[in-house]
Amino acid sequence: MDKPPPPKPPLLPLLCSQLSLQHRVNEVTLTSAFLSWRDVETRPKRTSGSIYGPLKAAGSHYVPVCEIISVQETEEDCPNTDVGKWQKVPHNPAESNQHAFTVSYVERTPKHRWRCSEVTLHCTDRTLCLQWVQAIREQLSLLTIRPKRLLVYINPYGGKHRGKRIYEQKVAPIFSRASISTDVIVTERANHARDHLKTEADLKKYDGLVCVGGDGMFSEIMHGLISRTQRDSGVDQDRSDETLIPCGLRIGIIPAGSTDCVCYATVGSNDPVTSALHIVVGDSQPMDVCSIHHNNTFLRYSVSLLGYGFYGDVLTDSERKRWMGPARYDISGVKTFLSHRYYEGTISFLPADENVGTPRDKLQCRAGCNICRLPTADKQVYKDKESGSDTETDGAWQVIRGKFLAINAACMSCACPRSPKGLAPSAHLADGTADLILVRKCTRFDFLRHLLRHTNKDDQFDHPFVEVYRVRQFRFTPRYEDGDSELELREAGGSGHARFFSQICREHPACTCSLAHSSWNCDGEILPHAAIQVRVHCQLIKLFARGIEEQSVFEEPYALGAM
Numbered sequence: 104m105d106k107p108p109p110p111k112p113p114l115l116p117l118l119c120s121q122l123s124l125q126h127r128v129n130e131v132t133l134t135s136a137f138l139s140w141r142d143v144e145t146r147p148k149r150t151s152g153s154i155y156g157p158l159k160a161a162g163s164h165y166v167p168v169c170e171i172i173s174v175q176e177t178e179e180d181c182p183n184t185d186v187g188k189w190q191k192v193p194h195n196p197a198e199s200n201q202h203a204f205t206v207s208y209v210e211r212t213p214k215h216r217w218r219c220s221e222v223t224l225h226c227t228d229r230t231l232c233l234q235w236v237q238a239i240r241e242q243l244s245l246l247t248i249r250p251k252r253l254l255v256y257i258n259p260y261g262g263k264h265r266g267k268r269i270y271e272q273k274v275a276p277i278f279s280r281a282s283i284s285t286d287v288i289v290t291e292r293a294n295h296a297r298d299h300l301k302t303e304a305d306l307k308k309y310d311g312l313v314c315v316g317g318d319g320m321f322s323e324i325m326h327g328l329i330s331r332t333q334r335d336s337g338v339d340q341d342r343s344d345e346t347l348i349p350c351g352l353r354i355g356i357i358p359a360g361s362t363d364c365v366c367y368a369t370v371g372s373n374d375p376v377t378s379a380l381h382i383v384v385g386d387s388q389p390m391d392v393c394s395i396h397h398n399n400t401f402l403r404y405s406v407s408l409l410g411y412g413f414y415g416d417v418l419t420d421s422e423r424k425r426w427m428g429p430a431r432y433d434i435s436g437v438k439t440f441l442s443h444r445y446y447e448g449t450i451s452f453l454p455a456d457e458n459v460g461t462p463r464d465k466l467q468c469r470a471g472c473n474i475c476r477l478p479t480a481d482k483q484v485y486k487d488k489e490s491g492s493d494t495e496t497d498g499a500w501q502v503i504r505g506k507f508l509a510i511n512a513a514c515m516s517c518a519c520p521r522s523p524k525g526l527a528p529s530a531h532l533a534d535g536t537a538d539l540i541l542v543r544k545c546t547r548f549d550f551l552r553h554l555l556r557h558t559n560k561d562d563q564f565d566h567p568f569v570e571v572y573r574v575r576q577f578r579f580t581p582r583y584e585d586g587d588s589e590l591e592l593r594e595a596g597g598s599g600h601a602r603f604f605s606q607i608c609r610e611h612p613a614c615t616c617s618l619a620h621s622s623w624n625c626d627g628e629i630l631p632h633a634a635i636q637v638r639v640h641c642q643l644i645k646l647f648a649r650g651i652e653e654q655s656v657f658e659e660p661y662a663l664g665a666m
């Protein structure tokens with residue numbers, strides 16, 4: 104039988120004083136868990152305020168210490184009429200207590216957005232004020248998970264080209280308030296960040312990396328960090344059966360791209376301030392990563408969408424329209440939908456164990472997810488039976504052949520503003536599996552119904568032409584070998600006519616005949632091969648995030664008896 108948890112020690116006040124807040128006397132208390140204040144001039148009400156502000160119960164406000172961003176003695180600038188210059192004076196001369204300190208803390212607002220809020224408390228003398236500042240700082244210094252030094256990469260061309268401005272105006276001031284020092288690199292070319300991380304960066308100097316950009320930029324940084332970690336540990340990425348070494352540094356994502364699904368699916372919004380605050384409080388979210396090989400050559404890693412057919416064709420078309428910014432995906436999406444191409448091939452996959460659920464579970468991965476917290480042994484990345492290596496499971500490979508409009512795999516939900524529940528709504532961030540979604544050839548109307556369900560609450564898998572599997576590994580082989588589209592023509596008769604019509608079909612996307620190959624869209628990059636082997640590596644990287652919080656995390660006031 105499990106032992107009962109040890110009793111929690113009572114949280115003794117470290118400091119408790121009567122301080123003034125907006126001219127009213129408040130009892131202010133600091134424990135190792137909370138900073139709280141309570142207006143002692145009014146009779147306590149039952150509960151008050153919005154669910155998003157500091158936790159309020161019976162007129163008291165509670166801010167968890169782990170959500171305090173900073174504390175500083177408060178001085179306010181006001182004009183000195185004698186010299187026409189600005190000078191520092193105590194915060195509010197009208198206040199009877201002239202010494203004050205300001206605490207900045209995380210405040211939750213709707214749609215999973217976090218904001219930086221402040222409370223200024225006035226003291227009767229400076230000694231008391233400094234005592235408060237010091238006591239709060241001491242508590243903050245115990246939060247060793249918080250980063251102190253970060254290496255920031257900014258893609259100035261991602262999304263709407265606003266990365267640099269977003270960082271300078273919204274993020275840098277928060278880092279500076281939280282006393283985080285940064286080295287900032289504005290990239291000058293594609294793969295600049297990846298190459299810098301792989302070969303040059305002195306990673307020992309940093310507690311984390313920050314990516315300002317979209318999913319493509321995140322992918323660059325992830326590749327740089329994973330490759331560097333494997334090289335430093337003597338692991339050969341080209342071997343598809345290698346056990347990869349998890350990366351030590353966490354990555355923070357400041358969304359400034361076109362899709363931003365890695366940020367959205369791990370934080371719950373694509374808001375730069377929210378992401379900056381998750382970095383400041385030192386959140387940590389492990390994440391699965393797929394490795395993709397062609398024969399025994401490593402191609403790429405993927406965390407979000409690995410899509411063949413529809414999403415591969417959307418990406419290929421959209422790359423020519425980069426100048427349009429994020430709208431390129433909408434235009435190419437419609438164009439690709441109209442072309443209605445399908446592709447033939449074989450998928451073999453190794454299903455995951457039942458204890459990690461299925462892609463159609465109602466339960467979704469949320470902060471503190473129980474499935475992602477299962478002991479690693481229960482989520483072990485099983486080895487390939489067919490390869491003859493050590494087998495730790497009875498799981499057998501399954502094989503599916505057919506004509507597909509889309510073959511998608513996702514290690515995580517891929518929720519994004521275009522599709523708030525995502526491509527794989529029940530996929531888990533850190534369970535060692537990916538959800539494999541096969542969309543078989545169907546009518547345009549049915550495919551449209553399927554696509555539209557990504558944008559509303561209906562189940563996009565509830566169609567007879569859609570199959571979903573939770574897998575640890577899979578392979579895809581196109582019916583015709585890479586570069587062998589001539590075969591298709593020979594099968595179709597091999598005549599000059601067939602070649603002629605095939606050419607017409609390529610040039611007229613409205614034609615629904617089969618082409619030999621699509622491309623794989625790998626987190627927004629096109630892969631050079633159609634035949635690939637994919638394997639999920641459980642919790643290979645970590646982000647400065649915590650998963651999407653359930654509303655109830657901040658709806659319920661903290662159990663006051665425990666304080």
Ligand SMILES: CCCCCCCCCCCCC/C=C/[C@@H](O)[C@H](COP(=O)(O)O)NC(=O)CCCCC
Nearest residue numbers: 317318319360361362363408432436522557626627
């Ligand atoms: C005709 C109605 C179509 C509605 C379809 C809505 C489906 C949306 C699913 C979105 C899944 C997004 C998965 C994320 C992929 C990104 O990794 C990738 C690169 O992002 P970035 O670097 O930020 O540019 N984005 C895409 O491949 C865009 C796919 C958009 C498809 C319409």
Ligand SMILES: Nc1ncnc2c1ncn2[C@@H]1O[C@H](COP(=O)(O)OP(=O)(O)O)[C@@H](O)[C@H]1O
Nearest residue numbers: 261262290291292293316317318319320360361
């Ligand atoms: N300075 C740069 N110039 C051109 N391309 C860059 C630069 N820095 C990064 N990139 C590349 O830009 C691509 C898209 O970046 P991303 O930030 O994901 O924007 P988007 O979401 O709009 O695609 C990535 O593949 C990345 O490698």
Ligand SMILES: [Ca+2]
Nearest residue numbers: 391514531536
């Ligand atoms: Ca997963």
